[in-house]
Amino acid sequence: MVSSMSSGLGARKRTKFCALCGKETEELINGLCIECYQKTYPLIPRNAPSQLEVKICKYCGAFTLGHVWRKTRVEDINKAVEAAVEANIRRQYKSKNYYIVKLEISPDRRYFEGKYVVKVKLRVRGEDGERHPTFEEEKTVSVLVMFSTCPECKDIISKTERAIIQVRASERHLTESEVAEIRRILNKEAEKLFESDRGAFPFEASETVAGIDYKFISAKAARRIAQAISRRFSAKMLETRKDIGGTTSDGRTKTKVTYRVLLPSFQPGDIVRLRKHLYYILNIERGKVTVISLPSLKETKMALSSFRSAELIVKYEESTPVMVISTSGTIVQLMNMENYQTFELSFRKIPLWIEQGKVFRLFKVNDEFFVLPSQEHRKL
Structure with a gap:
């Protein structure tokens, strides 16, 4: 209902009435006053x-x-x-x-x-x-x-295994220094993850030179740690899943994951043969291998993937620590640091790194001797 009045002062504003309560108002919303509209159509x-x-x-x-x-x-x-x-x-x-x-x-x-x-x-x-x-x-x-x-805490309490990391070395045992380094990586990564993932630390661990096994209740944390180990050693990482029955809180099938990390058969300080060429391994990092080619003694970098078929010729542990006493032409006088006996060797080429008073490693390959840089960093 709408009414209007006029006077000498001009037309009065049109008056409106709420269809629900009958209240007189100047503004309607779908025929209702604001109060009735709010009650009828609440937010x-x-x-x-x-x-x-x-x-x-x-x-x-x-x-x-x-x-x-x-x-x-x-x-x-x-x-x-x-x-x-x-x-x-x-x-x-x-x-x-x-x-x-x-x-x-x-x-x-x-x-x-x-x-x-x-x-x-x-x-x-x-x-x-x-x-x-x-x-x-x-x-x-x-x-x-x-x-x-919560499900995570239930798994922690019951020690439910959701993932396992298995670290092995191809065709050899792990070294004690490798075991120690892997343990350091585990602790460092788990500490970073623990605030958001209480299953970041393994609930069971077996660490020997034959191999390392870490069991986790958190597959996500296990994956991050396995990736960190793989990056550090440029190792292969294989992931396999097995259904264990049941579903998670968000509807996914429960699985147990195995992360297998396989370190190369060789390591820094070893001599390997690849396609009839000999190489002394200086360093392995981020998918690259730094080597010294033998007998040319030229240093170069190569893709780790190209060394997958490399044959181990001499292990670092099989070399002898020697100190350079003096050099004269192609003759180098050396001291065996294990028994302190001195001797001389003749080389076709004196390496540039040979320096009097410094300790190196002496290798013998096919009746030929090589004095090569020491691998102190292998102690990690």
Whole structure:
């Protein structure tokens, strides 16, 4: 219903009436005053739940968001509760029609039937259509908090094996220095991962020169650590998976993963034969091999992949530590550092690195002697 009046002062503004309450107003939205429109078309749907449930791990503070467990970095359990409540409220009340402007979590906790009841006052702001005014609404939600154990902590407690790293060396044993270096890499990587993954450290370890086995409850951490070991030693890494039955919290099939890391058959300080050529291995890093070609004594870098078929000729441990006493022409006087006997050798070419008073390694290949740089860095 619309009415109008006129006077000598001019026309009066047209008056409108709300179709629901009959209130006189100057503005209607779909025939309703603002108050009735808000009641009839609320921002938060009437069927929006007034009660939510969330599980919180009593060991690590992880919480459920829907059906998926989420990590939290807070250590205080009360802060973990607040983080879980807020995350679930924001997920439930996410809409393109409004946004949350205020979220108050009551500090009071009421214990009821094995659950803690947390009250949350929610205020949202939005509009229903481009030409409609912006307005706010409030809603109180009860969040039922249940303390439980997340899948990761269950695996830690039960020592459920999800992954294993197996480190081996091709056609040889690992050296003690390699075992020590692998242990160092494990500890360094696990410490970096532990804050976000409590399964980063192995729950069982076997370390011998014959091979290394690390068992993990976290396949993700095991993969990161296996990759770090593989990079350090330019080793091959093979990944295999085996279904163990059941599904994870996010619906994926449970599997056990094996990461096999295979170090090359040779290592720095060894002499190898590749396609009838002899090479002294100086260094192996990032897929490259730094070598000294024998007998030319020329240093060069080659792709590690090209050395996969290399034949080990002389191990570093089979060489002799010697000190250079003097040089004269092609004659070098040496001292055996194991028994301190001195002797002379004649070389077709004196290496540039030969220096009086320095210790080198003496190799014998096919009745020919080579004085080559020491490999002190192999001690790591």
